Amino acid sequence: MIGLDRQTQTMLASLISSTESKDSINGKIVPPKYDPFEYSPAQRDIFFDGAKKGRFRIHPKGRRLGATRGAAHAFIEFALWGYPLMWGDVTQSNLDRYVERMFIPAMRKRNIQYRWSAQKKVLKIGENGGYIDFRSAQNPENWEGFAYQVIFINEAGLVLEDEYLYYNAVLPMLMDFPNSQLIAAGTPKGRNLFYKLWQKCLDGEAGYYGKRYTTYDNPWMSPEEIQRTIDNYPQEAISQEIMGEFSDIEESVWRVIPREWVTKAMDRWKAVAQPDGTPDAIGVDPARGGKDKTVLAPRWGNYVGEIKSYPGKTTPDGAAVAALVMQSTESSTAINVDVIGIGSSVYDHLKDRRDYVYPVNGAARSSSMDKTRQFKFRNLRAQLYWELREKLDPSTGSDLALPPDEQMLEDLCTPTWRLTPNGIQVQAKDEISASLNRSPDKGDAVVYAFYDAKPRYQQVILKKPRGWYG
Numbered sequence: 001m002i003g004l005d006r007q008t009q010t011m012l013a014s015l016i017s018s019t020e021s022k023d024s025i026n027g028k029i030v031p032p033k034y035d036p037f038e039y040s041p042a043q044r045d046i047f048f049d050g051a052k053k054g055r056f057r058i059h060p061k062g063r064r065l066g067a068t069r070g071a072a073h074a075f076i077e078f079a080l081w082g083y084p085l086m087w088g089d090v091t092q093s094n095l096d097r098y099v100e101r102m103f104i105p106a107m108r109k110r111n112i113q114y115r116w117s118a119q120k121k122v123l124k125i126g127e128n129g130g131y132i133d134f135r136s137a138q139n140p141e142n143w144e145g146f147a148y149q150v151i152f153i154n155e156a157g158l159v160l161e162d163e164y165l166y167y168n169a170v171l172p173m174l175m176d177f178p179n180s181q182l183i184a185a186g187t188p189k190g191r192n193l194f195y196k197l198w199q200k201c202l203d204g205e206a207g208y209y210g211k212r213y214t215t216y217d218n219p220w221m222s223p224e225e226i227q228r229t230i231d232n233y234p235q236e237a238i239s240q241e242i243m244g245e246f247s248d249i250e251e252s253v254w255r256v257i258p259r260e261w262v263t264k265a266m267d268r269w270k271a272v273a274q275p276d277g278t279p280d281a282i283g284v285d286p287a288r289g290g291k292d293k294t295v296l297a298p299r300w301g302n303y304v305g306e307i308k309s310y311p312g313k314t315t316p317d318g319a320a321v322a323a324l325v326m327q328s329t330e331s332s333t334a335i336n337v338d339v340i341g342i343g344s345s346v347y348d349h350l351k352d353r354r355d356y357v358y359p360v361n362g363a364a365r366s367s368s369m370d371k372t373r374q375f376k377f378r379n380l381r382a383q384l385y386w387e388l389r390e391k392l393d394p395s396t397g398s399d400l401a402l403p404p405d406e407q408m409l410e411d412l413c414t415p416t417w418r419l420t421p422n423g424i425q426v427q428a429k430d431e432i433s434a435s436l437n438r439s440p441d442k443g444d445a446v447v448y449a450f451y452d453a454k455p456r457y458q459q460v461i462l463k464k465p466r467g468w469y470g
Contacts, residue, residue, distance in 0.1 A: 034110040037077065042217045043070030046185060054209025058197045059185040060157075061244040062215035063419070064229060067185045071152050072102035076112065079123075079130030083149040086133045086173065090155045094421045095121055095134040137162060143169035147176035155421055156186035160194040188246045189418075195246050215242045228372050241419070254416040256385050256426055261392040262402060262412050269401040275300040281334040283448030285441045286321045287312040288342040292438075294321050296328055297445035302391070303401045304449060307408060307442050318345025325350060336360050336451040338444065358453050360384075362429070371396075376423035384447045385415060385426045391450065402446065410436060411443025 039047070042061075047070055050057045061067055075085055089095055099116055103123060107114050115124045121134040135143050137159045151170060153159050160166060174180040188194060201210030215226055226242075233241050237254070240247040279298035287294045287310075294315040298305040308328065315321045321342070325335060331354060337347045339359040351357045362381030369376055371390050377383040391398045402408065414435055415427045432440050 034080075034112055037073040037106070039070055039073070040066060040217070040219050042213045043067065043074070045211060046183060046213075047071060047074035050183075050209050050211075051181060054201075055179070055181055055207045056197065056200070056209070057181065057183045058156075058194070058201050058208065058210035059183070059213060060188050060194070060198055060210075060246065061185055061213040062217075062242045063187055064215055064218060064221060065213050065244075066218050066220065067213075068098065068154055069102055071154065071183070071185070072098060073106060075132055075150075075152065076103065076107060076125060078150055079125035079132055080112070080128065082126075082128035082130045084131060084133075084147065086135060086143075086146070086148040086151045088135050088137070088143070088151065088153045088159055088170070090137050090158050090421050092121075092136045092138055094154075095136060099123060099134070137165065140165045140169065144172070146173055148173050148180060149177050150181045150183065153182070153184040154186065156184035156194045157189035157192070158186065158420070160184065160186075160197070161189070161192045163193045166193055187244060188240055191246055191248070198246065212244045214244055229374060232370070232372055232374065254418060255413060256415045256417045257389050257392060257412050259409070259413045261389075261394060261397075262409050264394060265392055265400045265402040266404045266409070268399060269303070269403055272303065272401055274305055275303055278330040279305065279328075279333050281336060281449050281451075282325065282329055283445040283451070284321070284325055284335060284337045284343075284346065285439075285445040285448065286318070286338060286341070286343045286346045287315060287439075287441065288318075288321075289313055289316055293441055294324065295441040295445040296325065297442070297449040298328060299449040302398050304403060304446055306403050307405055307445065309442065318342055318347075318349050321346045322349035322353070326353065329354065331355055334358065336448040338362070338448060358451065360448050360451055366423075370424065375419065378420060378422045378425035381429070382417070382424050382426040384451055386417070386424055388412070388447050388450055405442060408442040408446060411440035412446065414440065414443075 042065060046057065046059050046067060059067070071087070075087065078085055087095070087098075089098070096118060099118075104114070104116065107125070113126060116122075123132045123134070125131065133146065133148070140162065143165065151173060153170070170182065174182060184194065184197065186194065197208070198210055200208045215221065215229060230238060230242055234253045237247075239245045277300070279300050281299045283297040283299070285295045290312045292312050294310040294312065296308040298308075308324075310324060315324065325337075325346070329335060333354070334356040335350055335354055336358050337343050337350065337360060339347050339361050340363070343359075347357060347359050360380070362379060362384070364380045366377040366380045366383040368383050370386060377386065390396070391400050411432075414432050417424055417426050419425075429440065429444075
């Protein structure tokens with residue numbers, strides 16, 4: 001059964017035969033036979049019907065429209081026709097995941113022959129010479145010097161923040177084939193180049209076609225799923241993240257933890273007494289000399305005790321920090337230590353003296369999901385901040401009680417977040433320190449106090465293919 005309808009086949013054959021790409025497919029304009037792919041109306045417009053409306057196709061969209069999966073299936077079909085193709089994305093890790101989770105299963109299901117080089121990031125499909133080069137914005141130097149029939153820019157709101165990449169790499173790669181096409185789709189991220197290209201579509205500029213799609217345009221998402229997605233965003237961000245609109249959103253909308261939630265937790269703290277006994281856990285943010293401070297945040301259940309702060313000069317090494325921790329805990333206390341920098345020495349001194357000592361490396365990979373089980377995390381730091389956010393949420397949280405500490409309040413309410421292809425990402429600690437003009441050590445210690453080494457909701461991790469497949 002032919003994968004594309006007759007009208008689309010005719011359009012593709014005309015496009016190939018009108019260019020110099022005929023030799024690249026050994027002179028064959030013969031569509032292969034395979035079980036057809038199913039496309040939503042939005043996917044069909046973006047990747048097929050839009051070719052008749054404009055060479056440059058720009059599509060702002062809401063989250064979870066299905067554009068990435070639709071692009072994967074369309075590129076398989078294009079490659080079977082012998083197209084030289086390029087897929088541009090934000091990060092290298094995204095490229096591997098898309099090939100492993102979207103391309104390879106779809107081709108295996110249809111017995112489509114392919115060869116995938118994970119090292120070169122090249123996917124060769126079928127026998128007509130079609131291939132896909134995968135490139136990331138992390139390595140812009142790898143984009144230049146090649147010609148493609150179709151270029152797809154995924155997460156265009158992020159990739160097209162770099163105008164130099166677009167004008168000096170993407171556009172030149174479209175010059176060799178007179179009917180080459182650019183497809184850019186993604187959730188808007190401010191008024192960058194993606195917005196400027198969208199304006200060309202709205203102005204009716206020759207060669208440009210665009211249509212905005214919302215999360216509601218995904219026919220495979222139930223209303224309940226869409227509502228759960230909406231509930232995860234601030235009200236002010238829905239126009240951008242769900243409706244695909246270019247919005248000027250205040251930075252405060254993207255605060256990981258709203259100030260009001262923390263002040264309510266501080267009010268609860270004033271109304272209750274500290275539980276008896278030793279703490280269940282303690283968060284440790286060590287410092288060695290300098291202007292930073294070593295901070296300990298003890299926790300009893302959902303109650304965080306008074307935060308203890310020590311000048312860096314009083315903790316010149318890991319042994320000194322470990323001694324302070326020993327004074328504040330018993331053998332049953334879970335000790336969660338930031339192991340970046342001096343923290344590794346603190347951990348080494350404690351692990352042989354206490355039964356429950358856990359290293360916390362914010363840069364480490366996270367395998368957890370948020371409580372809606374829709375979003376993963378860029379790293380462990382993002383996971384821990386987001387989990388504290390969920391615990392503080394007045395509508396679904398755990399009635400946490402936090403001590404009335406102004407520095408802790410600022411530390412917890414300064415970080416911002418954004419949703420990336422790699423999951424929820426929290427603002428880097430260096431950026432927060434620059435904003436506060438000091439280290440956010442009290443906030444970090446509180447976050448660490450709630451660390452649970454066992455993930456609540458784990459991602460399903462697929463085994464990574466190696467070398468060539470097919």
